Amino acid sequence: MNKLLLGAALAASMLAAAPAANAAINVVLPPAAADGSITAEFGQSGIAFGAFNHTFNFTFPSAGTASTGVTSIKVSxxxxxxxxxxSVTLNGKAFAITNGVFDLATLDDWAVPAGVQTLVVQGTSGGNGSYTVDLAFAPVPEPATWAMMIIGFGAAGSMVRARRKLVPTVA
Incomplete structure (x- = not known):
C-alpha cells in the first residue's frame, strides 16, 4: 500500500513539475471591424531543436469563414x-502544407462556428525556428439581414413591374 501511495505521489509530482511547453496558448483577438471581420497575427519564436507541438485557442464572436496561413522562412x-x-489543423481540419525555404500551411475559406477555435501546429525545428500565423475571419450574415435583402429585391421587382403597366404602348 505504501509503495502504491509513493508511486502515485511521485507521478503527481512529475506531472506538476512538467514544463508547460505543450500547454494551450490563449490568443486574444483584436476587436471586430464594423463589418464584423477580424484579422490577427501571432506565432512562436525561439523554438528549440526537435519536434514541437503548439496549441492556440481563440474565440470567434459568431459563425463565419476563416482563412489561415502559417509561414516560416529559413535564413540562408x-x-x-x-x-x-x-501537421497544422484548425478545429481538426488539416491544412495544405508545403515545406522548403519558405514553409507554408494554408486553409482557405473554411466554415467555422461561433466560440472557441483550436489551432494546432506541429513540426520540427532546427534549434532556433519561428513561424507566424495570419488569420482572417468574416462573419456569415444574420438571417434577418438575408431576409431584408430578399424583401428589398422583391420590392424593387414589384416597382419595375408596376411601372411597366403604367407606360402606354404605341400601336
Whole structure:
C-alpha cells in the first residue's frame, strides 16, 4: 500500500513539475471591424531543436469563414532557423502544407462556428525556428439581414413591374 501511495505521489509530482511547453496558448483577438471581420497575427519564436507541438485557442464572436496561413522562412546558411511543418489543423481540419525555404500551411475559406477555435501546429525545428500565423475571419450574415435583402429585391421587382403597366404602348 505504501509503495502504491509513493508511486502515485511521485507521478503527481512529475506531472506538476512538467514544463508547460505543450500547454494551450490563449490568443486574444483584436476587436471586430464594423463589418464584423477580424484579422490577427501571432506565432512562436525561439523554438528549440526537435519536434514541437503548439496549441492556440481563440474565440470567434459568431459563425463565419476563416482563412489561415502559417509561414516560416529559413535564413540562408542558418539551418537552426529551419522549420518543417508536419501537421497544422484548425478545429481538426488539416491544412495544405508545403515545406522548403519558405514553409507554408494554408486553409482557405473554411466554415467555422461561433466560440472557441483550436489551432494546432506541429513540426520540427532546427534549434532556433519561428513561424507566424495570419488569420482572417468574416462573419456569415444574420438571417434577418438575408431576409431584408430578399424583401428589398422583391420590392424593387414589384416597382419595375408596376411601372411597366403604367407606360402606354404605341400601336
Amino acid at each position: 546558411g542558418k539551418p537552426s532557423t529551419n522549420i518543417d511543418f508536419t
